Amino acid sequence: MKKISIIILVFISASIYAQKELEQHPMAKSLECNYCHSCEIPTKDDPCLYTCPRTHMVTLQHPVEDAPEVIVLDELKEQSDLYAPVVFSHRLHAEMSNMAGGCQLCHHYNPPGVILGCQECHENSRSRTDLNKPDLKGAYHRQCIDCHREWTHEVECASCHLLNEKIVADEVQVKDYSEIKHPKIIEPTKIVYNTEFDDGDIVTFYHDEHVNLFNLDCSSCHSNSSCASCHDTTPLKLEPTLDQLHRVCSECHDTEDDCTNCHIKKERPRFNHELITGFDLNKYHKNIDCKSCHGKDGFKGLNDNCGTCHTDWSPGNFDHKITGLILSESHEGNDCEVCHENNNFKKPTCSMCHDEDVTYPDFMPGEEI
Amino acid sequence: MLKQDRRSFLKTSALIGAGITGLKSKDTKAQTRHVISEDRMGVLVDTTVCIGCRKCEWACKTAHDLPAGDIESYEDRSVYEKMRRPDDKALTVVNEYSNPDPTKLPTNVKVQCMHCDEPACLSACIVGAFSKDESGSVVWDTEKCIGCRYCMIACPFQIPAFEYDKALQPDIKKCDFCIERTTQGQLPACVEICPVEALTYGRRKDLIEVARKKIKNYPDRYIDSILGDTEVGGTSWMYLSGRDFQELDFPKLGEDPAPGVSESIQHGIFAYFVPPISLYALLGGVMWLNKKKEKSKEE
Numbered sequence: 001m002k003k004i005s006i007i008i009l010v011f012i013s014a015s016i017y018a019q020k021e022l023e024q025h026p027m028a029k030s031l032e033c034n035y036c037h038s039c040e041i042p043t044k045d046d047p048c049l050y051t052c053p054r055t056h057m058v059t060l061q062h063p064v065e066d067a068p069e070v071i072v073l074d075e076l077k078e079q080s081d082l083y084a085p086v087v088f089s090h091r092l093h094a095e096m097s098n099m100a101g102g103c104q105l106c107h108h109y110n111p112p113g114v115i116l117g118c119q120e121c122h123e124n125s126r127s128r129t130d131l132n133k134p135d136l137k138g139a140y141h142r143q144c145i146d147c148h149r150e151w152t153h154e155v156e157c158a159s160c161h162l163l164n165e166k167i168v169a170d171e172v173q174v175k176d177y178s179e180i181k182h183p184k185i186i187e188p189t190k191i192v193y194n195t196e197f198d199d200g201d202i203v204t205f206y207h208d209e210h211v212n213l214f215n216l217d218c219s220s221c222h223s224n225s226s227c228a229s230c231h232d233t234t235p236l237k238l239e240p241t242l243d244q245l246h247r248v249c250s251e252c253h254d255t256e257d258d259c260t261n262c263h264i265k266k267e268r269p270r271f272n273h274e275l276i277t278g279f280d281l282n283k284y285h286k287n288i289d290c291k292s293c294h295g296k297d298g299f300k301g302l303n304d305n306c307g308t309c310h311t312d313w314s315p316g317n318f319d320h321k322i323t324g325l326i327l328s329e330s331h332e333g334n335d336c337e338v339c340h341e342n343n344n345f346k347k348p349t350c351s352m353c354h355d356e357d358v359t360y361p362d363f364m365p366g367e368e369i
Numbered sequence: 370m371l372k373q374d375r376r377s378f379l380k381t382s383a384l385i386g387a388g389i390t391g392l393k394s395k396d397t398k399a400q401t402r403h404v405i406s407e408d409r410m411g412v413l414v415d416t417t418v419c420i421g422c423r424k425c426e427w428a429c430k431t432a433h434d435l436p437a438g439d440i441e442s443y444e445d446r447s448v449y450e451k452m453r454r455p456d457d458k459a460l461t462v463v464n465e466y467s468n469p470d471p472t473k474l475p476t477n478v479k480v481q482c483m484h485c486d487e488p489a490c491l492s493a494c495i496v497g498a499f500s501k502d503e504s505g506s507v508v509w510d511t512e513k514c515i516g517c518r519y520c521m522i523a524c525p526f527q528i529p530a531f532e533y534d535k536a537l538q539p540d541i542k543k544c545d546f547c548i549e550r551t552t553q554g555q556l557p558a559c560v561e562i563c564p565v566e567a568l569t570y571g572r573r574k575d576l577i578e579v580a581r582k583k584i585k586n587y588p589d590r591y592i593d594s595i596l597g598d599t600e601v602g603g604t605s606w607m608y609l610s611g612r613d614f615q616e617l618d619f620p621k622l623g624e625d626p627a628p629g630v631s632e633s634i635q636h637g638i639f640a641y642f643v644p645p646i647s648l649y650a651l652l653g654g655v656m657w658l659n660k661k662k663e664k665s666k667e668e
Contacts, residue, residue, distance in 0.1 A: 051586050082440070082562075126556055131413075131571045131579045138566025145420050145565060149474065155422040156444060157564075163440070 031112065051132075061103070062115075067094045070177050075124050076137050083161045086140075089177040096182050099222045106143050118143070151231050187211065192267060200263030209271050214290055221248045279304050284323075305343050320366070327366040339365065402500035405486055409505035410551070411573035411605040412560060413580055414479055416617065417590055419567035421449070421465055421477030425559035429461045429481075432547060432558035452618065455480055457530040457542040461559060466617055476610070478617045479559070479568070482507060482528045482544035483597060484605035487626030493523030505573060505605040506546035514541055525601050525620060525627045546605070573605055580609055602626030 039048035067090055074085035097105045103115075110116050122139040123130070134142060149155055157163075193203040210216050246255040253261055274280040279302075285293075293302060293309050302308050315335055320327045331339075339348035348365070350358045423443040430437035435458060449465035461481035468475050488507045491499035498513035499520065509520070516539055521529045532539040547557035555561070560570040569576060577598060584591045596614050597607035600622045608614065615621055 051582075080562075126561065126566065126570070131569050131575060132582060134566045137564065141420075141564040142418065142566075146474070149420060154444065154446065155420050157422070158441070 036111075064091060064094045064098070067091045067103075070175075073140060075119055076140075079124070079126075079137070081164055083157060084164050084167050086161045087175060089175075089180065092177055092180055092182060099185070099218055100147075102219060195263060197259060197263045200260055200265050202264060202267060203262045204268040206270055213271060220251070277301065306345060321369070324369050325364070325366050326369065331365040402502070403488075403491060404501055404503040406503035406505070407574070409486075409503060409573050409605060410546075410570065411484070411505055411576050411607060412557070413569040413571075413576040414606065414608045415567050415569070415583070416476055416478050416608060416610045418565050419463070419477040419479060420565055421446070421463055421475070422564060423448075423463050424562045424564065425461055425479055425568070426459060426463060428558040428562035429544070430459065432550065433460060433545075435459070449475075453480075455482075455528060455530060455543070457532045457540075460530075460542060460544045464618070469612070476612065476617065478608075481559075481606065482546070483526050484544075484546055485525075485601055485627070486604065487602035487628055489523040489525055489601070489627035490520035490529060492628030492632050493519040495519060502548060504546070504548065504551055506548040506551070507605075508545050508548055509541060509543075511540055516541070523627065525622055573603075573607075576607060580607065583609060599624045602629075 033042070036050060037048050038050055039046075042048050069089070069091045071088045071090045072085055073088050077085055093106075094103060097103065106118075107115055109121060118139050119136055122133060122136040124136045126135045126137070128135065133139070144160060145155065148159065152159075188207045191205045191207060193205065195201050195203055210221075249255055249262065255262075269275075307313060318336075320332075338352050339350065341349050341352075348360045350360060350363065350365075354363075424440070427437050427440050427443050429435075446465070452464050453459075453462040455462050461479060463477050463479045466476045466478065484501075484505055484507045486501070488499060488501055490509075491501060491507065494509070495517060496513050496515055498510045499507065500509070501507050516531070518529075518531055518541070520541060521527070521531060529541050529543045531541055547555070547559075550557060556570055557568075560568045569579065571579070577595065580595045580598075584593055584595075590611055591609050592611065592613065594614065595607050595609060596619055597604035602625065608619070610617060
């Protein structure tokens with residue numbers, strides 16, 4: 001009897017335990033585990049989270065205008081009475097960061113859906129157990145100082161915060177930054193480089209083409225530009241290596257094997273698709289994005305056969321009207337090759353059916369729109 | 370106080386002369402504290418993070434009642450034109466090394482006592498003034514110090530300095546790892562002030578793990594080496610760098626503790642008092658022969 005009652009007791013308590021709802025991971029529904037965790041079974045003690053920066057996790061993007069204008073960084077006030085809190089012109093810096101990597105430059109870790117401030121992860125105490133990431137004071141300074149230092153070559157504490165003893169009034173003056181904006185960056189149109197390459201010393205770079213025609217963002221080339229690349233008051237005498245010089249171009253161009261791609265002996269004319277590839281971007285192709293044809297495999301030569309890109313076109317379903325010419329009834333049922341011999345879609349031939357004196361465009365096989 | 374100490378030391382020296390050397394040296398050893406605690410603290414200096422603001426120099430002087438001057442004067446980077454060493458007026462200094470890649474910022478390196486686990490200074494000190502505290506600090510007792518400066522010569526990092534310009538009661542000076550502050554639960558002054566936390570204070574074994582993780586995660590940023598992990602038997606202060614440590618003027622040191630060398634020489638010379646006695650015997654022999662010669666000449 002005693003044994004039976006123990007078994008029943010165990011059974012009841014186990015059933016009650018099973019009824020208890022398991023703690024649900026906040027992100028489990030929307031994300032795969034390995035998005036954040038590097039190991040198979042993360043535990044609370046060892047969550048094996050990927051180390052920072054985890055910029056690929058940033059899902060929330062918002063325009064610079066929505067960023068807070070000014071943030072007073074006074075969390076460190078309790079720790080140190082040496083320097084006054086920093087009045088940080090957050091929006092102005094967000095604007096400036098556009099050329100150097102954007103918001104993620106500082107907000108390098110944001111779990112999906114939120115934007116975290118530094119203090120959410122970096123502890124406000126230097127005596128702490130987790131020494132893997134810098135404390136708040138360290139994190140703030142590391143974010144600021146490198147750019148400021150590249151700019152001036154100095155470490156001037158006073159450019160961000162005054163010594164407390166030098167502040168007359170007790171209050172930190174919050175300057176009005178609402179009207180201060182980073183001046184609009186004037187884009188160059190054409191830059192001609194005179195290089196030391198003997199077989200072609202001139203490299204002509206059309207900046208506007210890269211922006212407008214090839215649709216590159218500023219950050220595609222300038223993601224590593226520091227403030228100092230424009231603002232450096234006393235530029236270092238740089239002697240970059242060949243690799244460093246070509247780094248930006250080599251993202252898209254082959255700079256290893258074919259120098260004459262860019263280096264020629266005279267100034268290069270603007271980009272002309274027909275001249276370079278033989279394929280004229282006529283009225284149908286003029287205004288479309290390069291990548292809608294070249295997107296998948298980079299800017300390699302494409303077959304000029306229509307079917308290369310227009311994969312859904314076939315003799316059965318092709319409506320000739322979109323070319324600007326409605327075929328007459330007598331021509332409508334023909335196969336493409338009857339007029340477009342050898343896939344020549346530029347100049348159709350009529351000789352398959354007509355005498356020699358019937359030629360395009362003197363005789364039209366239909367009505368032009 | 371010091372005077373009395375010196376006198377007492379001379380007294381004991383006289384006793385050594387009387388031939389009870391072995392006994393005395395045993396006493397000295399017993400006085401020296403050399404504790405290697407599992408939880409001893411350390412500092413990891415990340416030279417790739419240091420910006421050379423020299424606030425640590427100011428904080429160090431302020432914490433040790435040395436004339437520190439105006440904090441803003443430390444922003445003057447012209448001091449980096451010369452390489453500096455810690456001395457009796459500055460227990461820590463920061464130097465600057467221009468980067469071989471001219472597009473990159475220079476490297477700044479803070480120099481101070483490394484607080485060795487097997488301190489050569491402790492071993493060399495003939496009055497047992499030095500001790501390795503369980504906190505990790507290598508400290509010395511000013512009251513015991515006789516100013517022999519052996520510690521300065523023994524140190525593989527050439528850290529201890531001497532107050533040469535003090536006529537009365539000159540003292541050895543070096544970083545004491547802010548032992549007064551740390552025993553009160555405060556951080557070392559330099560660690561506390563460092564704006565970028567280039568100095569991470571923590572248990573030495575935790576710091577080694579942190580350093581290894583950094584090297585693993587950022588192989589482009591760091592060379593695969595932690596200076597102080599094994600050098601001269603391990604040090605409490607350790608360094609991470611993006612370039613070879615010898616480029617940053619760190620001496621190339623083996624893994625054997627420095628006292629291993631100095632002690633073997635010292636103990637060899639005085640082993641069982643045989644070499645000194647034989648030296649005296651030799652000199653005595655020469656004297657006796659000379660005297661004999663003189664005697665025979667006179668005759």
